[in-house]
Amino acid sequence: MVNHRSDLTKKVGGFTKPRAPLGLWMVGAVFFLFLIIPFFVRSPYSLHIFIMVFYFAFLGTAWNLVSMAGQLSLGHAALLGIGGYTSTLLFMEWGLTPWLGMLVGACVGGIIGGIIAYPAFRLRGPYFALTSIAFAEILRLYVENTEIGPFGIPLKAAMGLLVPLRGHAPAVFQFENKEAYYYIALLMMFVAVTICYLICRSRMGFYLAAIRSDQDAGEALGINSTKYKLMAMVISSALTALGGSFYAQYFFIINPDRAMGLAMSIEIATVGVMGGWQTVLGPTIGSILLTPTSELMRAYLGGATAGLDLMIYGLLIIIVVLFLPNGINDPLMRLVRRLEAHVPKTKIRAEKDTE
Amino acid sequence: MTVETVVMAFVIGLMLGGLYSAISIGLSLIFGVIRVINFAQGGFLMLAAYSSFWLWKFFRIDPYLSLVIVGPLFFVFGYAVQHWLIRPIFIREKALVVEPLGALLLTVGLDLVMANLALFFFGSEYRAVVSPFAFTTISLGFLEINFTRFFVFLMAFIITGGLYLLLNNTEMGMAIRSVGQNREAAALCGINVYRTYDLSFGIGIVAVALAAASFIPFIPVSPAMGGHLGIKSFIVVVLGGLGSIPGALIGGIILGVVESVGSLFVPGTTAYILSFVLFIIILLFRPKGIMGVLGS
Numbered sequence: 001m002v003n004h005r006s007d008l009t010k011k012v013g014g015f016t017k018p019r020a021p022l023g024l025w026m027v028g029a030v031f032f033l034f035l036i037i038p039f040f041v042r043s044p045y046s047l048h049i050f051i052m053v054f055y056f057a058f059l060g061t062a063w064n065l066v067s068m069a070g071q072l073s074l075g076h077a078a079l080l081g082i083g084g085y086t087s088t089l090l091f092m093e094w095g096l097t098p099w100l101g102m103l104v105g106a107c108v109g110g111i112i113g114g115i116i117a118y119p120a121f122r123l124r125g126p127y128f129a130l131t132s133i134a135f136a137e138i139l140r141l142y143v144e145n146t147e148i149g150p151f152g153i154p155l156k157a158a159m160g161l162l163v164p165l166r167g168h169a170p171a172v173f174q175f176e177n178k179e180a181y182y183y184i185a186l187l188m189m190f191v192a193v194t195i196c197y198l199i200c201r202s203r204m205g206f207y208l209a210a211i212r213s214d215q216d217a218g219e220a221l222g223i224n225s226t227k228y229k230l231m232a233m234v235i236s237s238a239l240t241a242l243g244g245s246f247y248a249q250y251f252f253i254i255n256p257d258r259a260m261g262l263a264m265s266i267e268i269a270t271v272g273v274m275g276g277w278q279t280v281l282g283p284t285i286g287s288i289l290l291t292p293t294s295e296l297m298r299a300y301l302g303g304a305t306a307g308l309d310l311m312i313y314g315l316l317i318i319i320v321v322l323f324l325p326n327g328i329n330d331p332l333m334r335l336v337r338r339l340e341a342h343v344p345k346t347k348i349r350a351e352k353d354t355e
Numbered sequence: 356m357t358v359e360t361v362v363m364a365f366v367i368g369l370m371l372g373g374l375y376s377a378i379s380i381g382l383s384l385i386f387g388v389i390r391v392i393n394f395a396q397g398g399f400l401m402l403a404a405y406s407s408f409w410l411w412k413f414f415r416i417d418p419y420l421s422l423v424i425v426g427p428l429f430f431v432f433g434y435a436v437q438h439w440l441i442r443p444i445f446i447r448e449k450a451l452v453v454e455p456l457g458a459l460l461l462t463v464g465l466d467l468v469m470a471n472l473a474l475f476f477f478g479s480e481y482r483a484v485v486s487p488f489a490f491t492t493i494s495l496g497f498l499e500i501n502f503t504r505f506f507v508f509l510m511a512f513i514i515t516g517g518l519y520l521l522l523n524n525t526e527m528g529m530a531i532r533s534v535g536q537n538r539e540a541a542a543l544c545g546i547n548v549y550r551t552y553d554l555s556f557g558i559g560i561v562a563v564a565l566a567a568a569s570f571i572p573f574i575p576v577s578p579a580m581g582g583h584l585g586i587k588s589f590i591v592v593v594l595g596g597l598g599s600i601p602g603a604l605i606g607g608i609i610l611g612v613v614e615s616v617g618s619l620f621v622p623g624t625t626a627y628i629l630s631f632v633l634f635i636i637i638l639l640f641r642p643k644g645i646m647g648v649l650g651s
Contacts, residue, residue, distance in 0.1 A: 072456050074394075074463065119638035125597065126392040126459060127638060130589045133394075137586045138631045145624040262582060266467060273460060307471035307578070314467025321461045322443060 023336045027281065034186055038179045047178040053291045054185035055246065060271035060283025061192040062239035065199065067277045069229040070212030071121075072129045075136030076240050076268050079109045081143070081260035083241025084248040088161045089153060091172065098163075098173040102245030109241025110234045117233040121226045124215065136265055143256040160255025163248055173249045181250055188246065189284065192239055197280050199235075204228060212278065240268075263310055267294075270313045274320050276327025285329055290316075356619065363498050364616045370500065372611020373508030374570055379588035379595075379603040380514050381562030387598030388535040388555040391441070391455070394462040396563055397585025398469030403429055403564035404576045405473060411484045418484055418571050419506070425568045426561050433560025436465065437553045445549065466581070473578035486572035503572040510569045514562050515604050521558070522600075531555050535598065590634045596644025605645055 275286025595606025
């Protein structure tokens with residue numbers, strides 16, 4: 001078989017700047033730091049903040065796969081809710097361990113995400129953004145008002161589902177210490193970023209880049225744009241649904257207002273947009289900056305300031321769109337490049353621009 | 356189930372549909388010209404409803420009278436938002452894309468700021484005006500229609516008619532239509548495209564503000580109302596055809612009738628799903644909507 005990838009990389013390499021491994025070394029160093037943090041940080045609350053950082057980096061990266069195809073999703077919370085509800089219901093009703101339940105949830109999420117997106121992806125224009133927000137809101141309203149769903153599924157309306165507690169039971173994804181969740185969340189983030197990186201390096205990544213910059217030109221070259229948008233959406237939905245199961249197992253409760261609400265969709269999107277959407281590391285950087293801020297704000301300001309966090313998210317979106325259209329990632333990458341300029345030229349290995 | 360029940364549900368659906376139409380016409384106009392879905396439409400709607408409410412609360416101005424204040428006020432508001440916030444994105448990205456996602460995202464941020472500012476300052480409680488027309492009814496044979504609801508139904512037609520006159524009989528209207536059809540050709544003919552964007556955005560916001568001021572006699576005002584009604588108007592504009600004003604009118608009425616008559620046969624919560632299914636069916640089989648003008 002011909003190796004298309006190296007072929008394409010070589011070609012594209014001619015047009016992009018050669019890239020020193022410095023950026024990769026920095027990413028590796030940060031990842032290593034995350035690996036050893038639990039040995040030094042013991043406070044459960046601090047660990048909780050790190051878990052949330054990884055978790056939103058994971059969700060933002062999954063969300064970003066759709067924006068790589070030039071589409072804006074404002075309803076990813078629906079997929080998160082679908083994943084969480086699936087694994088929790090399977091555990092409650094049939095005693096299936098959430099480790100398997102989350103895979104089932106990912107399949108269900110991927111299928112539903114694909115079905116919802118298909119009609120919009122065939123079209124041009126803002127149809128997907130409209131579909132995603134409408135779907136999420138209608139699903140939330142439905143679950144909030146439905147005690148017993150079709151086929152007798154106990155959706156429990158607005159109260160949500162409580163995961164039956166089993167104490168320290170790794171076999172059913174329940175741990176008493178935060179460290180376990182910490183490493184699971186870190187692994188999830190790592191997997192999502194790796195998937196995103198591999199997709200960007202693959203033929204599909206180039207197709208997505210072509211579709212988002214000029215769909216007509218891409219189609220003229222024979223790219224089936226509906227198919228590749230749909231593939232991105234299905235992978236993104238499945239990952240997000242996986243995140244929903246983690247949410248349920250971490251908080252032991254999943255309810256439509258939080259897990260399917262617009263606020264969650266917006267949080268995911270803000271993390272992605274702020275760090276730099278349509279980039280591999282953007283959502284992770286966005287989450288590292290944004291999540292601790294919002295967690296601390298919630299902890300110290302409490303419920304006294306209803307809506308303040310969403311207001312700040314809204315302002316951040318406006319500011320980023322107006323002044324930093326490529327996100328925080330952009331100036332950071334420029335900084336890395338300037339540092340790279342100081343690295344002796346002989347050490348620079350030509351590699352595709354992965355940012 | 357008697358025939359009378361169905362007829363009654365149908366008429367209630369018509370009134371509800373009038374409401375949906377009235378709040379969607381502005382959204383469709385803005386999309387038709389600027390090619391950006393204004394996700395902040397719900398936010399503008401909510402703020403207009405609050406403006407009308409406060410005018411009633413502090414100055415005892417009847418909501419129907421407040422139309423003449425809220426309308427111009429929100430024209431300036433919409434014009435300013437487009438001029439200062441959205442226009443820079445168009446100028447920056449004009450060489451790259453026709454429908455910038457950045458502008459879409461910006462309106463999402465704007466909606467969040469508006470909805471949560473309202474939550475922050477006004478609180479989440481529902482507030483209602485006491486209208487002298489609240490119990491006035493219009494008798495139509497065996498059924499009686501509440502006047503306030505009929506007024507909104509009428510308002511949908513007034514807004515459509517007003518826009519029709521504006522777009523067809525004035526120079527500004529011609530400029531707006533030509534930019535909507537082909538912005539490059541319009542620019543070549545000497546039309547200031549960005550100024551036309553500002554004007555259309557302002558007019559679109561006036562349309563939604565007028566709708567808001569005319570429905571508050573029977574819909575209580577709350578910060579969350581924008582989100583709820585905003586979703587409905589998204590469904591309406593896709594149903595009628597993005598960018599088509601008669602489409603928004605007809606799409607709204609169809610959605611209202613489907614919801615109202617549908618809830619006779621299925622439980623209320625399933626009726627929510629029904630409207631979404633309708634939305635998906637339209638996307639699948641007639642993406643340009645009932646009165647579609649896409650691509651023209």
